[in-house]
Amino acid sequence: MLNCTLNENGRYITLISDGAAHRYHAVWLRDNAWDEATRSAENGQCLIALKDIPNETYISNLQLSGRTLLLTFAPEGKAIEFDTDWLLENAYDPGATRPAGWTRPTVETWDGGLMSRVPVADFEAVQTNADSLRLWLADIARYGFARLQNGPVEDLALMQVVDLFGHVRETNYGRHFEVRTEVNPTNLAYTGLGLQAHTDNPYRDPVPTVQVLYCLESSAAGGDNMVVDGFRVAERLRAETQDWFDVLSQHCARFEYAGSKDVKLQSRRPMIDLAPDGELVGVRFNNRSASAITDVPFDKMETYYAAYRRMGELIDDPAMEVSFRLEPGECFLVDNRRVLHARKGYAGTGKRWLQGCYADTDALYSKLAVLEAQKQVAAE
Numbered sequence: 001m002l003n004c005t006l007n008e009n010g011r012y013i014t015l016i017s018d019g020a021a022h023r024y025h026a027v028w029l030r031d032n033a034w035d036e037a038t039r040s041a042e043n044g045q046c047l048i049a050l051k052d053i054p055n056e057t058y059i060s061n062l063q064l065s066g067r068t069l070l071l072t073f074a075p076e077g078k079a080i081e082f083d084t085d086w087l088l089e090n091a092y093d094p095g096a097t098r099p100a101g102w103t104r105p106t107v108e109t110w111d112g113g114l115m116s117r118v119p120v121a122d123f124e125a126v127q128t129n130a131d132s133l134r135l136w137l138a139d140i141a142r143y144g145f146a147r148l149q150n151g152p153v154e155d156l157a158l159m160q161v162v163d164l165f166g167h168v169r170e171t172n173y174g175r176h177f178e179v180r181t182e183v184n185p186t187n188l189a190y191t192g193l194g195l196q197a198h199t200d201n202p203y204r205d206p207v208p209t210v211q212v213l214y215c216l217e218s219s220a221a222g223g224d225n226m227v228v229d230g231f232r233v234a235e236r237l238r239a240e241t242q243d244w245f246d247v248l249s250q251h252c253a254r255f256e257y258a259g260s261k262d263v264k265l266q267s268r269r270p271m272i273d274l275a276p277d278g279e280l281v282g283v284r285f286n287n288r289s290a291s292a293i294t295d296v297p298f299d300k301m302e303t304y305y306a307a308y309r310r311m312g313e314l315i316d317d318p319a320m321e322v323s324f325r326l327e328p329g330e331c332f333l334v335d336n337r338r339v340l341h342a343r344k345g346y347a348g349t350g351k352r353w354l355q356g357c358y359a360d361t362d363a364l365y366s367k368l369a370v371l372e373a374q375k376q377v378a379a380e
């Protein structure tokens with residue numbers, strides 16, 4: 001059952017669907033018009049700016065027929081049709097009241113319990129089958145990481161992984177980088193040392209949002225990988241001590257990398273990153289790249305350090321980890337704003353060689369949305 005009324009001299013409408021009422025302002029509706037003078041029929045882009053909509057805009061007439069709503073906007077005298085399903089999908093009233101640290105509905109946080117159902121796909125399947133690719137990308141959106149198996153053991157195979165959804169983000173480390181033991185390493189990643197779970201490049205702003213690590217050789221003993229859900233870490237910290245969650249989200253940490261003489265990357269961002277409305281959008285954690293924290297007031301510094309210590313303990317808690325060993329032709333991909341990755345130390349005879357590169361989630365989510373829309377169309 002649909003019903004619609006005009007209120008306060010046309011300042012807003014109320015759309016009632018199955019007993020639930022949603023209000024929409026005249027200016028919002030006018031701004032979201034889909035007529036050909038407002039939006040390009042070719043590409044959907046907006047042809048006008050807000051200044052082209054009169055400030056005193058109100059709705060002078062309303063007519064509901066079926067699931068189409070015809071609104072007349074004054075003083076323009078412009079009649080525009082709205083699809084009520086679109087309006088319901090884009091309702092903003094009542095707005096959600098959510099606690100700081102909320103995550104979007106597509107995100108499912110996890111701990112070591114995910115070990116029995118690690119998101120994984122077959123290399124050839126995701127390359128040749130749109131459904132397999134869609135499900136694999138949806139897993140990355142949900143869990144923040146996924147593995148890929150049975151890929152080619154060849155130089156730059158990781159580029160084929162990026163080609164599945166997006167574009168390489170080139171950095172000072174190159175379009176890709178070799179992760180293996182080096183003489184005079186410019187980064188501790190290029191040694192056989194174990195690496196505590198971390199996010200990459202927190203000293204960069206913006207950080208690369210995707211990292212791919214692709215195995216070409218793993219005959220050395222050790223070097224197992226491990227991933228931890230930074231969002232679950234933040235949730236646990238909040239559940240334990242709200243103050244500690246707050247201090248890490250409300251103050252900036254500082255990170256720096258100056259491991260080779262041509263580079264001095266520095267950033268000032270929080271370890272727990274929230275959107276203005278409290279959505280948890282990222283974590284930054286990397287013991288190797290931490291620099292002096294100078295943006296926390298004196299009175300809060302000890303609390304900050306207690307929170308930072310606890311965050312590290314939660315990250316290192318074995319109950320939080322999903323671990324695996326990469327064999328040649330296997331890789332994993334992380335959402336680098338969410339999932340931390342680690343490796344155990346390795347040594348002795350044999351070799352360990354990974355190739356890594358960065359990419360970004362914007363293209364990944366775009367690809368996923370396109371594949372989901374195509375599936376929807378096919379189902380109709």
Ligand code: NM2
Pocket residue numbers: 173177179187189190199200201202257286289356
């Ligand atoms: N490498 C692998 O963020 C970091 O410094 C971790 C990055 C050198 C590109 C290592």
Ligand code: OGA
Pocket residue numbers: 179189195200213223225341342343354356
């Ligand atoms: C890295 C890294 C892990 C590994 O290169 O950023 O964390 O498995 N490497 O070598």
Ligand code: ZN
Pocket residue numbers: 189198199200341
């Ligand atoms: Zn790393």
